[in-house]
Amino acid sequence: MRSTGGHSHTGPGGRRSRCRTAKKITGTDFATEAFVAHRNLLFTVAYEMLGSAADAEDILQETWLRWAEVDHATVREPRAFLVRITTRQALTRLRTLRRRKESYVGPWLPEPLLTAPDVAEDIELADSVSIAMLLVLETLAPTERAVFVLRDVFDLGYDEIAQAVGKTPAAVRQIAHRARAHVTARRPREVVSPAQTRSALAAFQQAVETGDLQRLLDMIAPDVVLLTDGGGVVRAALEPVVGAEAVADVLSRLASATLRLAQVNGHPALILRRGGQIDTVLAVRLEGGLISGLYAVRNPEKLSRIDRETAVGR
Incomplete structure (x- = not known):
């Protein structure tokens, strides 16, 4: 100036x-x-x-x-x-x-966001910010991730994306095709409505709060995977917990927590509190009516803004 x-x-x-x-x-x-x-x-x-x-x-x-x-x-x-x-x-x-x-100590999970109810109405936006999708995006190389996000989520033209990532439009087309194929192979194939997720979480919440281990086992897929992110700061499994019985055993320990349904990353999720403090944000992935994936964010650094709504948009 x-x-x-x-x-x-x-x-x-x-x-x-x-x-x-x-x-x-x-x-x-x-x-x-x-x-x-x-x-x-x-x-x-x-x-x-x-x-x-x-x-x-x-x-x-x-x-x-x-x-x-x-x-x-x-x-x-x-x-x-x-x-x-x-x-x-x-x-x-x-x-x-x-x-x-x-x-990073143990599994890394994205920082969860408390989002407005209307985010769920934009299905593509809600899908793009979901915990499950963000984990898929983690498997892309940086430029592939940028191209996929700008093209498939925000519908930018190839010329605009080329200027943003420092590639030619022709190269961007190839990168977009490769990234899309990569994401399609790894993203959930089944479209699950927010109502289905809410219903499953409500039943899940009741099973956890009542300590009904059999009901928990009935709700989760045999090959379910639980990822817990404590960041080395709080107690969490350092490896993925795999299998219905192992996951149900971990979840049965949540009975002492207060669980509340909330809108997280455009989808229904559970916020767990202990002693009035937010302890864990638990998101789920549903397939075939069963819970196939659970994502538990416990790292306090990632929970600092979950008590206030964050605006996302396209």
């Missing part, structure tokens, strides 16, 4: 200085309005790439700083421009996070 405070202009010079100031204020208003208008979209892009709300918020700060320095008169599409900045920052952060996750 160029300062004019060191110069004294009178007459036309003074008027020119005032015009420059007025233009600068107008530009700042435009920058702020554009950023606020697309903030939920930008947060969601960063979150889907990183699986961390805290890191996504950092990316938004960096995006704003870079956006504020841009000559906005040259920007034709603020949405695309802002997504490009956010994607580039998120890719840089993602590569750093991947190295950090290699030394």
Whole structure:
């Protein structure tokens, strides 16, 4: 930013200085309005790439700083421009996070978000921010993940994505095709309605609270997998717990907790409290009417914002 405070202009010079100031204020208003208008979209892009709300918020700060320095008169599409900045920052952060996750203690799970009920109405958005989908996205290389998120979730054009990831449009098409095939092979094949999930969780909650081990066994798939993320900070299984009996045994220990249904990452989930404090967020994956996957986030660092709603959007 160029300062004019060191110069004294009178007459036309003074008027020119005032015009420059007025233009600068107008530009700042435009920058702020554009950023606020697309903030939920930008947060969601960063979150889907990183699986961390805290890191996504950092990316938004960096995006704003870079956006504020841009000559906005040259920007034709603020949405695309802002997504490009956010994607580039998120890719840089993602590569750093991947190295950090290699030394993470026990299974790593995404940071859960308390989301508004209307998120579930946008089926594609709800699917894209689900814990199960974010875990699938973790298996993609950073550029593949960015391309998949921008193309399949946010429907950006190949030219726009190419500018964001530093590839040619032709290369982006190939990457998108490869990433889509990878995700399709690993994502849940069955579409489960929120009502089905809520019903299953309500029954699950009752079985846990009453300590009905047989009812729990009847609800979970024989090859069910439970992932618990304690981050090395709180007690959690350091390896996936596999099989109905082993998982039911772990879940039977939750009887002393208070369980509440909530909307987490666009889907019904359970929030467990002990002594009034949030202890665990438990999300599930349903297949064939049975619970085939359980995701228990216990790391306190990942539970710091679960008591307040986070806005996501497209």
